[in-house]
């Protein structure tokens with residue numbers, strides 16, 4: 091029942107029966123809890139339809155798992171299982187008797203015999219057109235499923251389980267972490283995938299909306315001799331956890347981490363490729379993690395098991411908590427910092443609660459604030475007007491840019507490695523920018539399918555100028571990976587799917603990164619074209635040798651006849667050559683051989699010249715194969731931005 095309706099008095103109900111006009115519903119004052127708000131607007135968190143809900147649930151759980159393992163510098167091992175539960179099985183799970191349809195026409199997917207005939211004919215026509223298009227190499231669109239095709243059982247139930255080897259959670263915090271919307275441990279100024287304190291709760295809200303089943307959390311932390319188990323759902327109206335079980339159990343294995351299990355409605359058929367694509371992208375961007383993905387169903391041919399093995403144990407360092415930059419704070423934030431600070435006076439407050447304010451800088455700033463301010467004044471005694479003055483000065487004063495030291499970018503080495511291992515591209519270029527620690531990677535594929543169209547509006551806009559970089563947009567398959575790290579990424583929604591292009595600093599950093607990658611690619615592509623031309627030149631010249639030899643020999647033979655019969659006299663070297671032709675010392679074959687030798691010689695000289703001009707350091711090349719790291723070994727690593735040498739003891 092909605093808040094507001096409950097306050098209606100019995101008389102109110104009577105009155106409405108007696109046709110007195112009721113106050114329009116939308117003018118009745120109501121309140122919503124955050125949980126209700128997100129349940130009503132789940133699309134803004136990426137929970138649009140059952141298929142998308144399955145996808146986003148996987149994403150949220152996987153990203154929590156990675157955050158957790160990385161927070162303790164543990165190489166992540168993430169196991170994610172989606173188990174299909176057909177409707178009948180689901181019903182028996184919740185104790186609902188199976189129901190056979192009685193009145194077929196009542197159902198949305200009902201189809202008369204005539205309609206079925208029409209549909210099948212239409213589908214056959216579409217298939218024919220698609221087959222033709224596929225033969226012509228045209229892009230084939232996914233057919234839109236008709237109601238009847240979508241029909242019974244397509245939307246199904248799924249048990250999603252995600253297990254990690256991360257930090258685990260304190261026993262007492264688990265209910266709030268999973269049962270209270272907008273609660274989390276990642277609100278600080280620190281780079282993490284999670285930010286809003288929402289993802290896991292959204293999965294639970296969706297499970298409550300679609301299956302009514304609770305979430306189950308098993309967790310254990312390092313040093314705990316028990317395992318926490320919690321089964322809970324969420325009281326949507328009050329936004330508080332509704333705990334079914336919360337207990338400490340005997341620890342059976344030496345494990346720390348978390349295992350989250352949830353049963354939701356979803357659609358594997360339509361979101362299968364998106365989920366697998368996501369897993370692959372995660373494997374690219376985090377090659378130091380191991381992912382085991384499983385889809386299990388009653389139909390064994392539908393089952394999927396993919397293991398993305400770890401390819402490196404070099405993890406980006408744990409990001410550090412940082413402080414606010416004075417240019418980026420608002421009034422509210424300054425007030426909060428004042429309320430929370432442990433510092434006594436204004437000087438200490440400015441110096442310790444913000445980045446880029448040294449002691450001498452703080453002194454100068456206080457001097458600039460005016461006669462009302464002094465170094466020693468108690469920060470908690472500042473009036474509202476004085477806080478406004480500080481805010482105004484922060485806005486107008488010049489401060490150095492934040493250093494970015496607190497960030498931990500994936501790094502060129504990791505991105506390059508991830509891309510090479512998962513996508514086997516023809517060429518890769520990487521670039522890492524400072525400032526926003528933006529690292530962008532561009533892969534240039536010929537043989538592998540187009541795998542990554544970055545869905546960010548920001549990058550879409552920049553992909554218009556490939557030709558000037560010798561990249562053929564029609565023939566070449568191009569992929570772009572951009573990794574942006576920050577303590578706060580300006581996503582357009584809580585689903586974290588898009589970044590706006592309106593933040594000029596980020597837009598500029600991404601653009602520069604892509605341009606840098608393109609420039610690198612251009613020089614690689616040009617070198618390859620030159621190398622190809624060089625190979626072809628030799629092949630082209632050699633191709634003409636038989637014809638040229640034939641023509642020259644015929645002319646020489648004719649001349650030697652004239653010379654021998656004295657009809658025409660040649661002298662000196664010419665006569666010598668013609669005599670050799672008459673005496674079969676110069677033949678068609680010897681001429682051919684000499685020409686071939688000449689082509690070889692010219693080609694060698696040109697190749698030498700090419701190598702001198704382009705720098706021999708590019709050649710020769712060797713492929714290096716990177717093996718999976720399983721088991722423990724003793725070794726020493728030597729790294730560069732693009733490779734690492736591992737020396738075993």
Ligand SMILES: Nc1ncnc2c1ncn2[C@@H]1O[C@H](COP(=O)(O)OP(=O)(O)OP(=O)(O)O)[C@@H](O)[C@H]1O
Nearest residue numbers: 154158267274275284285286287288289290291348
């Ligand atoms: N696998 C896990 N291991 C350890 N802690 C976890 C795990 N999953 C969730 N948590 C804890 O629960 C909190 C809430 O998670 P939730 O997914 O709701 O939000 P978030 O990750 O903080 O932010 P966002 O909504 O942006 O993803 C997290 O901040 C974290 O402290």
